[in-house]
Amino acid sequence: MTPWPDATGVITLPGGSTVRGRSLRHAAGCPAEFTLMLAPAPVPPWTHRRLRWPDFWVPLDHRDALDALAEVLERSRRGERVEVGCAGGIGRTGTALAALAILDVPADSPARFPAGHGGDGAPRAAGTVGRAVAWVRTVHHPRAVETPWQRWWLRRVAADVANGGPPRV
Numbered sequence: 001m002t003p004w005p006d007a008t009g010v011i012t013l014p015g016g017s018t019v020r021g022r023s024l025r026h027a028a029g030c031p032a033e034f035t036l037m038l039a040p041a042p043v044p045p046w047t048h049r050r051l052r053w054p055d056f057w058v059p060l061d062h063r064d065a066l067d068a069l070a071e072v073l074e075r076s077r078r079g080e081r082v083e084v085g086c087a088g089g090i091g092r093t094g095t096a097l098a099a100l101a102i103l104d105v106p107a108d109s110p111a112r113f114p115a116g117h118g119g120d121g122a123p124r125a126a127g128t129v130g131r132a133v134a135w136v137r138t139v140h141h142p143r144a145v146e147t148p149w150q151r152w153w154l155r156r157v158a159a160d161v162a163n164g165g166p167p168r169v
Contacts, residue, residue, distance in 0.1 A: 002033060002079060002080060002081050003081075004018065004020065004030065004081055005030050006029040006030045008020075008022075008029050009021050009022045009029075009083075009089075009140075011097065011139045011140055012139075013073075013076065013100055013101055013104045014101055014104050014105050014135075015077070015104040015105070017073070017076035017077045017079075017104070018076060018081075019072060019076050019082050019083065019084060019097065019100060020032060020081070020082070020083035020084075021083065021084055021085065021089060021093045021094070021096075021097050021140050021141075022083060022085045022089045022093070023085060023086070023087065023088050023089030023090075023093075024037060024038075024039055024041035024085040024086060024087060024089070025041070025087055025088070025089075028044065028083070030081075031044070031045070031046055031081070032044070032046055032081045032082060032083040033046055033047065033075070033080040033081045033082065034046065034047045034048065034049075034071075034072070034075050034080055034081075034082045034083070035047075035048040035049075035082070035083050035084070035085065036048070036049055036051060036068055036069075036071075036072050036082070036083070036084040036085075036096065037049065037050045037051065037085060038051050038053045038084060038085060038086040038092040038093060038096060039053070039055065039085070039086040039087040039092065040087075041085075041087070049068055049071065051064065051065055051068050052064075053065070053086070053092050055086070055087060055091070055092070056091060056146060056147050056149075056150075057147070057149055057150075058095075058149050058150060058152070058153035059153070062153075062156065065099075066103075066157070066160070069096060069099050069100055069103060070103065072084060072096075072100060073100055073103055073104060076100075084096045084097065084100075089141070090141050090143050090144055090146065091143070091144070091145070091146035091147065091150060092150075093140070093144070094136050094137070094140050094141055094143070094144020094145050094146070095144070095145050095146075095150040095153065095154065097136045097139075097140055097144065098129075098132040098133055098135070098136040098144065098145055098154055099132075099153075099154060099157045101132045101135055101136065102128055102129070102132050102154065102157050102158050102161060103157070103161065105128075128158040128161075128162075129151060129154040129155050129158050132154060132158075133145045133151065133154070
């Protein structure tokens with residue numbers, strides 16, 4: 001495990017691994033080992049991956065986004081210093097961090113879905129998303145997940161998880 005020498009922007013996911021969320025407009029306080037770039041920005045000198053995700057919107061390729069988030073989660077669980085960032089470090093970054101929390105909670109965990117919900121996963125997904133959004137607004141930024149579209153996309157991620165769809169790490 002490679003600890004962060006500067007914990008600015010570093011959050012601990014529900015499963016215990018850490019990820020830094022930040023604005024790509026500003027230089028990183030300390031280097032990451034992997035960056036998921038959610039906005040156009042100069043490339044860092046370390047390993048990175050770009051995801052096509054317009055500002056105030058959702059990823060243009062759902063499967064690519066899930067694959068990229070699975071890579072972030074896998075690297076974080078291995079102890080690498082990983083980060084996600086967009087231009088402002090709030091909306092897309094917060095949405096990605098909330099999605100990581102949804103992906104990180106074990107599928108059989110009672111914390112994932114409220115009791116008594118069944119069916120196609122939509123009622124479950126809404127409860128999971130509400131908890132994930134509240135969590136990311138507490139640990140990252142109060143305005144994280146800025147638009148209804150971003151919340152809609154998180155419901156899609158949660159429904160995928162409930163139905164066994166996204167990549168598993």
